[in-house]
Amino acid sequence: MRVFLSLTALYLKSFYNLPGKRAPGAKTTPKDVFKALGIGLLALFVVGQMGALFIATNMAMYEALAPAGLQGLVLLNMAVLATVLTLAVGFLTALSTYFLNDMELQFLSMPIKPKALLGAKFAAVYVAEAVVSIFFIASAVIIFGIKEAPHPLMYLWGILAGMLLPMPALALSYLIQIPLMGIARFLKNKQTILFIGGILGLAMALGFNLYFQSTLSRLGDPAWLARHVAGPDSLLAKLGSAYPPALFTWRALSDPASPQALTSMALMALMCMAGPALVVFFLSDAYAKSLVGFNESQIKKLGAAGANAFIQAKLRRGPVFLSLVKREINLMNREPVYLLNGPFLIVLGPIIIGILMIAQKDAFLSDPDLAGVLALLRNGGGAILAGLAGAFLGSGTSISCTALSRDAKALPFLKSLPLSAGRFMLAKLAHGLVFALFGSIMGAGLSGYALRLSASDMAAALIVAIGLSFLLNLGGLWLDTANPRIKWDNPMAALKQNPNSVIAILGAMGIAGASGYAAFALGLSTWVFAFWFGILPLLAFALLLFPYPRYAAKRIAALEA
Amino acid sequence: MIELSAITKTYAKSAVKAVDSLSLTIKNGEIFGFLGPNGAGKTTTIKVVTGVLKADCGAVRIDGVDLAAAPLDAKRRIGYVSDNPELFARLKAAEYLNFVADVYGVGSVERQERIARYTALFGIKDVLSASIGSFSHGMKQKLLISASLVHDPDNWLLDEPMVGLDPKSAFSLKEIMRERAAAGKTVFFSTHVMEVAEKLCDRLAIINKGAIVFNGTLAELRTSQGVDDSLEKLFLELVDDSEEATA
Secondary structure (H helix, E strand, O other): OHHHHHHHHHHHHHHHOOOOOOOOOOOOOHHHHHHHHHHHHHHHHHHHHHHHHHHHHHHHHHHHHHHHOOOOHHHHHHHHHHHHHHHHHHHHHHHHOOOOOOHHHHHHOOOOOHHHHHHHHHHHHHHHHHHHHHHHHHHHHHHHHHHHOOOOHHHHHHHHHHHHOHHHHHHHHHHHHHHHHHHOHHHOOHHHHHHHHHHHHHHHHHHHHHHHHHHHHHOOOHHHHHHHHHOOOOHHHHHHHHOHHHHHHHHHHHOOOOHHHHHHHHHHHHHHHHHHHHHHHHHHHHHHHHHOOOOOOOOOOOOHHHHHHHHHHHOOOOOHHHHHHHHHHHHHHOOHHHHHHOOOHHHHHHHHHHHHHHHHHHHHHHOHHHHHHHHHHHHHHHHHHHHHHHHHHHHOOOOHHHHHHHOHHHHHHHHHOOOOHHHHHHHHHHHHHHHHHHHHHHHHHHHHHHOOOOHHHHHHHHHHHHHHHHHHHHHHHHHHHHOOOOOOOOHHHHHOOOHHHHHHHHHHHHHHHHHHHHHHHOOOOHHHHHHHHHHHHHHHHHHHHOOHHHHHHHHHHHOOO | OEEEEEEEEEOOOOOOEEEEEEEEEEOOOOEEEEEOOOOOOHHHHHHHHOOOOOOOEEEEEEOOEEOOOOHHHHHHOEEEEOOOOOOOOOOEHHHHHHHHHHHOOOOHHHHHHHHHHHHHHOOOHHHOOOEHHHOOHHHHHHHHHHHHOOOOOOEEEEEOOOOOOOHHHHHHHHHHHHHHHHOOOEEEEEOOOHHHHHHHOOEEEEEEOOEEEEEEOHHHHHHHHOOOOOHHHHHHHHHHHHHHHHO
8 A cells, every 4th residue: 555655646746747845944935936926827827717618608508407497407417528528638648647757667677566556547647637527516516506505415415526527437548548558559659649649639628619619609599408408318318327427426416415315426436436446456467568668669770772872862961050940840840749739839729719710600790799899800900800810829839938948958969069059049039930920821811811801901910910929939039048947857848837938828818918909999000000019029029139149148158957 | 189277167056166177188199088986077077178068267278279269160179979868859860960960061972971981880870760769878879979970070079988888889989089099189088987998098087076186197197106006996096095185
């Protein structure tokens, strides 16, 4: 048991990047306070966003079902969705943490029972699942509680359900993954897993986005409601009855003080806990075996003639700056964590907005509150919106604002080369600007096309997108040069856990929002807006670019990586 | 030729001098071994010479070029093998070599010829199209060594170059060192392998706690210690003596 607990604690620290114990006498610096505040604000922002989505969906569903006396179905929907949500999140977390790093191989050489190994990993992944599940269930239970004033036991059953429902979902994830890892050799590679996990994660996130958006927009339609939620043959009813833990949760929460509630909860607890127990009992050995040979490299070799031909064809002189930019692009786009959380936003952003537009189009067009906005968009405001959309896509790639942090491990080598640090950093900026241009064209172009902008308005939108995104990229590079994240063990830390990328994205959002507000509030015409928010940022970009190489050289010389 | 005059370096987060007023001259045509226990200041010194770290005071000259005054000119005269070959896992070996050759301005014909020669010598010619991330530690080390020679530098600095090399590659490396010294070029390397230093070096320096405790030939070291022992024993005695002196 001690081994299991130690392993669980170690996995928890590794998975969630938890800080270690503070050294005795260690002082809290202003930087620590600022960092804690920043992380707190970000957490609040993320939780707030998710909470708002969950609450809006549950509230809308309650109000649509209450007139027919079917409001109890909100609880069934909650139980089904909590299961599906935790299955999706659990599957991805289990996959991405299946083989953490070579430390796992070290564990295999230690006297650790496979059951402790799998059990500890299950427990560590489960913690995140439980948090998501409880959070989601709380959003439904609190609404139901305020509206219906049920017996207080409902809250207890709700918390218990939140803790129990993720267990079988996670067990199912391992039930799929362990045999798969045992037979599919190509999957036993951390990078392949990260890439597949990233794509699956995006697909699932888009799926949930589509579900919530379309549910919200159609709850007012009685025929849709009967077909998908309320009727005995509805999808929700079928899912609920096919999955007993969800059905028992619904029964217990619908009549929380009855003896049947206690029985339902007991049965549900039994069923949910059986999942992990069975997986750990029967699959631990297979899990331990599947870790053997993980990350084994298979190198493609050339024949003697092939190697000579390869050298002749591929090793050719090129311009140094181009070589530097190519290196930047290759290093970023070949690292799944960087690609999916960076440049891929240029593709992902339009897809998310596209889903929102398709799912909510009718609601947007018929919403009286949005009538004024639609009128503004039709009268020149479209160029502003398109320009700002392009600016956000062009500046949200995290390329420039993490450029130095991502290269932290190679800094000593790069500093030994006969290259000025300014030139080397300008190549990083060029990399950011290539994608800023691409993002600007995608964002402004697609929005302009959707809004049927004239050629002149489209040109103005592009100028704004390029001006703002170039300036924001340079700002991000200044930020990362001033305060790079030098020490990290996992590439993820250089981008996803880098405060600079958070500041840059939130800053881009804030600037885009403030610019849009200013344009509408001041009633700026399209080209006046293009001047203030496109031409002027470009001038500012040129002004800030001039002193940057000298600053970068000075700053990099001072870094003792 | 590499000249270090009164180099001192203290890391920002440390109160102790990693290198303290260190002076050395490595002449052309010389293989110079740099020995010392862990944390003695070997890597710090090499990093100062290659421009990776900035010395607090003192001067470094490469072939007479002041590193502080003309860093790019000085660095062009150096080939550097760092102590950590974990570089650019996402690049292919050929892309890495091409990048280094571009930075040093090596022409297509010369780079093809040198890369073919050195990668063949170290047995990695057939994996040039593979990703560096798939390489073993030893293969990465061989790639780093090949890359450091792509511009045929006059001054070759190697930090623990034998780590991870198989016997054949270690032999090839020693042969290249000898060949370069015979051609009048400078070879400066750090090592913990006393046998290698004993057989290979024309001169050597021993550093402990940031200061040079010996600088000369092996014969001079034996004379100064008054015994005809192996380098390993002489090294241990010298380091112990300097530890006691500072205790």
